[in-house]
Amino acid sequence: MIEISGLTKAFASGKGIFDLNLTVREGEVFGYLGPNGAGKSTTIRHLMGYMKPDRGSSRIAGKDCWNQAPAIHSRVGYLPGEIAFMEGIDGLEFLNLMSGMRGMKDNKRRDDLIERFQFDIKTPIRKMSKGMKQKVGIVAAFMHDPDILILDEPTSGLDPLMQRLFIDLILEEKARGKTVLMSSHIFQEVDRTCDRVAILKEGRLMAEKNVADLVLVQRRLFDVVLASEEAAAALSRSGLEVSKCEGVRVRIAVQGDYNLFLRELSQYDVLSLDVHELDLEEIFMHYYDREETL
Numbered sequence: 001m002i003e004i005s006g007l008t009k010a011f012a013s014g015k016g017i018f019d020l021n022l023t024v025r026e027g028e029v030f031g032y033l034g035p036n037g038a039g040k041s042t043t044i045r046h047l048m049g050y051m052k053p054d055r056g057s058s059r060i061a062g063k064d065c066w067n068q069a070p071a072i073h074s075r076v077g078y079l080p081g082e083i084a085f086m087e088g089i090d091g092l093e094f095l096n097l098m099s100g101m102r103g104m105k106d107n108k109r110r111d112d113l114i115e116r117f118q119f120d121i122k123t124p125i126r127k128m129s130k131g132m133k134q135k136v137g138i139v140a141a142f143m144h145d146p147d148i149l150i151l152d153e154p155t156s157g158l159d160p161l162m163q164r165l166f167i168d169l170i171l172e173e174k175a176r177g178k179t180v181l182m183s184s185h186i187f188q189e190v191d192r193t194c195d196r197v198a199i200l201k202e203g204r205l206m207a208e209k210n211v212a213d214l215v216l217v218q219r220r221l222f223d224v225v226l227a228s229e230e231a232a233a234a235l236s237r238s239g240l241e242v243s244k245c246e247g248v249r250v251r252i253a254v255q256g257d258y259n260l261f262l263r264e265l266s267q268y269d270v271l272s273l274d275v276h277e278l279d280l281e282e283i284f285m286h287y288y289d290r291e292e293t294l
């Protein structure tokens, strides 16, 4: 459904995106990840036809994103990373403008979305918080019920409750067969919604993975508190991968083989055991260390 081939755009600064190749299949939710400045928004702007590539191309539903942008816009719901709103209008006026441009007759879906994300659409946009503006952007991207959704960090600025509502919305759209490409930094959101992910670093594709495989390679850090400093020191010498030992606290990294970790731990008097969740970037940083670029 979305095909990026050899896509290259080099800015004068030397940054940009370089020889990207990616395919998002119909009905798939695809996570597009990478540290700040990696080139995620630049890729997405090419998909929307807002930037002309130096080399290569991108296509959505068979149409070239640069030459046939208007045809693509009619099928896509787009949430930009930063939404540029006109001055002096409120949320409802903005949404009316967008629905007018799309020739929408029926506002039921729009009104359902507004109710779901709970915000006062009569607030002037310049007075809205970042999260509120983000909600307006989400409604604008989803209200015409597009087949394809391209979302640039959709939950940025949303509180945890709203992030959950957003995840539910993506899962519903996925069940309805929609194709979604979204950039994100939040592991939970990617883990719960995406089928596959690609990670970008300095404009180059580092990896493309099924989310299930990514979770398997995930390294976890455990914070263990033992009954004495002697025991903590002994555990640090046990051959497990110890990343920190302070007093009675030991931080141990485990990847894959939990049994060995549990067997070792069972020999001690354990006062507490916490798992330190790695965020997506940390997971990928470890991933980079072990894998060559594609």
Ligand SMILES: Nc1ncnc2c1ncn2[C@@H]1O[C@H](COP(=O)(O)OP(=O)(O)OP(=O)(O)O)[C@@H](O)[C@H]1O
Residues within 6 Å of the ligand: 011, 012, 013, 015, 016, 034, 035, 036, 037, 038, 039, 040, 041, 042, 043, 081
């Ligand atoms: N129009 C432009 N002209 C020059 N440089 C640009 C332009 N757009 C982006 N860049 C640079 O290209 C790099 C990639 O930017 P991009 O916004 O695509 O990153 P990103 O992965 O979306 O990051 P973030 O998570 O911070 O939004 C950055 O170094 C940015 O400064």
